[in-house]
Amino acid sequence: MEVFDWYAWVILPFIVFFARVADVTLGTLRIIFTSRGRRDIAPLLGFVEVFIWIVIVGQIVKNAHSLTAYIGYAAGFATGTFVGMLIEERMAMGTLVLRIILAKGADELTNALRTAGFGVTCVNGEGGQGAVKLLYTIVQRKKLSTVTGIIHEICPGAFFSVEEVRSSEMGIFPNSGRR
Secondary structure (H helix, E strand, O other): OOOOOHHHHHHHHHHHHHHHHHHHHHHHHHHHHHHOOOOOOHHHHHHHHHHHHHHHHHHHHHOOOOHHHHHHHHHHHHHHHHHHHHHHHHHOOOEEEEEEEEOOOHHHHHHHHHHOOOOOEEEEEEEOOEEEEEEEEEEEHHHHHHHHHHHHHHOOOOEEEEEEEOOOOOOOEOOOEOO
């Protein structure tokens, strides 16, 4: 009678799962930091990510007969991706540009945003149904909910889009001075 291999069938899958969560979380953050030009931390995250990965792959190769380790590997990858995105969202790093297009209420919204400390640029434009104002503001990501709250309060139903900014210089940012 063969003895049940607890390491290969139970312990290793848990180790693989948590290691994959860690390394994929780091990989997700590394990609985000790389896309935002954070050259200081991205290589360090990459080193740790690959080190964890190679150790775990070595363990799986040693125990190639463990289907549960493969399942732990795949589940850890999926969970790590999710955890990495959650962490990045909570960190709220980065800068965003909001483009707000209004047929009415642009002056009130401009004043409200400026009163709240946000810089706003207002441009005349032509939309599908006539004259519009285009408002542009650059905000720190952690201030996005404040700005969208002001937009919804002053101009409910306003059209606006949000995009990431790779870099910006100077400008008006609440509680942070010049950038």
